[in-house]
Amino acid sequence: MSFSSKILDWYHENKRSLPWRKSTDPYKIWLSEIILQQTRVEQGLPYFEKFKATFPTVFDLAKAPADQVMKLWEGLGYYSRARNLHFTAKFIATELNGIFPNTHTAILGLKGVGPYTAAAIASFAFGLPHAVVDGNVFRVLSRVFGIKTPIDTTLGKKEFNQLADTLLAKDKAAVYNQAIMDFGATQCTPANPNCTICPMQKHCTAFSDKLIPVLPIKSKKIKKRDRFFNYLVFKNADTIVLNKRQQKDIWLNLYDFPLVEANSLLSEKELLENEVFQKIIGTQAFTIKKASKPFKQLLTHQKIVAIFWEIELKSALLVNDSSFFEVKQKNINNFAFPKIVDLYFKDKSLYLELF
DNA sequence: AAGACGGGGGA
DNA sequence: TCCCCAGTCTT
Known part of the structure; x- marks a missing residue:
């Protein structure tokens, strides 16, 4: 059975119920993805609900005062996300007549939207075959395939992106992308993953080589x-x-x-x-x-x-x-x-x- | 290529 | 303490 089939099978039995999965409205998907950048699902959830309730459409967000947007974002951190969110809402409302762009290239061109978020929106909202590569995917792929290339280098990003593209179930990109991220978030966790019940165990290079604790590898360290x-x-x-x-x-x-x-x-x-x-x-x-x-x-x-x-x-x-x-x-x-x-x-x- | 940019939770 | 989290932008 292929890697993607196993991930999809696992997902079928273990998926989380998350509010942004109930919709294919690109506005809601975009909103959730910006909120979730470098942010745990549990931390982002209440913010998603607040924004959804306060700004049901991109026009509502576009016409809001900047201070109101910042106030709703208060406490979530990385405030450039809120500034770019507001900027992009205004751009979509005024320049695009409120129509969310529906091609990968156009989505990637939005301010605040990088490679991960573009692939997420393109697949979740439009079913386009683009593989997401986030922290979860780096971890799952580095472990299963035993990849030691540091993930925070140009080479590493290229390598993981290429692998993710070849593994993508192109006819069901949306559910596959959700699946591999859920798998990383709840099964193949950063610390102490429960490998004994993992469906990938027999095929996991890191498990057989006892490299679970060291993969994925990061090269840079930050100074405070x-x-x-x-x-x-x-x-x-x-x-x-x-x-x-x-x-x-x-x-x-x-x-x-x-x-x-x-x-x-x-x-x-x-x-x-x-x-x-x-x-x-x-x-x-x-x-x-x-x-x-x-x-x-x-x-x-x-x-x-x-x-x-x-x-x-x-x-x-x-x-x-x-x-x-x-x-x-x-x-x-x-x-x-x-x-x-x-x-x-x-x-x-x-x-x-x-x- | 490296640094900057928040805040919370787990070990 | 340190590391990580559905990353992106600037220099």
């Missing part, structure tokens, strides 16, 4: 840098000052506070002497009420520590930065915040003190 954020939370009556992040950095188009980034968390003395702080505060009267505890957040390439200085102003902040603006405290829920800011807001004692 430490960053220290000294956030300035200006309060004046019932308003606080927010900052819209507009520089080329993490969290583009999300909101936080005026920021003094330094090589460490600052003491109060250091903060008062800091040039950036002085530039922001200018000549205004202020009182530092308290500093929060340090909050930590791990990103793929960064380790961030942030403290939040709660500073009372006698009058509205004289804003000298176009990214700064005042907002009523009761309206902060309209803005999308990075996790670490959200954590600060949710911190119980501070929450009570602030609001």
Whole structure:
């Protein structure tokens, strides 16, 4: 029996029930695939439901304000996905009359859609014979066929893509693509796969060679840098000052506070002497009420520590930065915040003190 | 080719 | 801690 037949048989008995599989509407498929990029199904599910309910059609998404899209995406990470999602919705609505492109080439041309997502949409929505190659597929193929080429190299990508294409059940690309990904996600798992009940066991090179724990191979390792954020939370009556992040950095188009980034968390003395702080505060009267505890957040390439200085102003902040603006405290829920800011807001004692 | 880009969950 | 997750874009 062929590889694809075994995968399809396994899928028939073990498939997961997932909401985006109920539809062949390319808009819904696209939405689900963008959400699922580098994201576990369980984590993405509630976001898919939220977006589907809030934006039933591409036109609804296209006409939504950017802040609303970012707010719905809040907490999911990789926010460029949300920015590109919105951009592409507007493109489809205005340039394509709302008609989702139906060829692999055209789909691949959409912003935010790469090789994986193009193959997924092309096969799931239009039945086109393009093999998906995601993290699951890399793992399954590298193990079953004993491929040691690192998956994060040009050669590795080429090799796995070619193999995936030859294995694809071209007349049932959609179900086969779902099947191999489900197989990778629930049977051929990254750690401790249950090989004793695996239908591929007899044909699995990694199993016979005891290479399950080392395959697939990645060559690159990432280095993290430490960053220290000294956030300035200006309060004046019932308003606080927010900052819209507009520089080329993490969290583009999300909101936080005026920021003094330094090589460490600052003491109060250091903060008062800091040039950036002085530039922001200018000549205004202020009182530092308290500093929060340090909050930590791990990103793929960064380790961030942030403290939040709660500073009372006698009058509205004289804003000298176009990214700064005042907002009523009761309206902060309209803005999308990075996790670490959200954590600060949710911190119980501070929450009570602030609001 | 290498780096940047989030956040959560499992070992 | 480290690794991985229905990857893509920029440099």
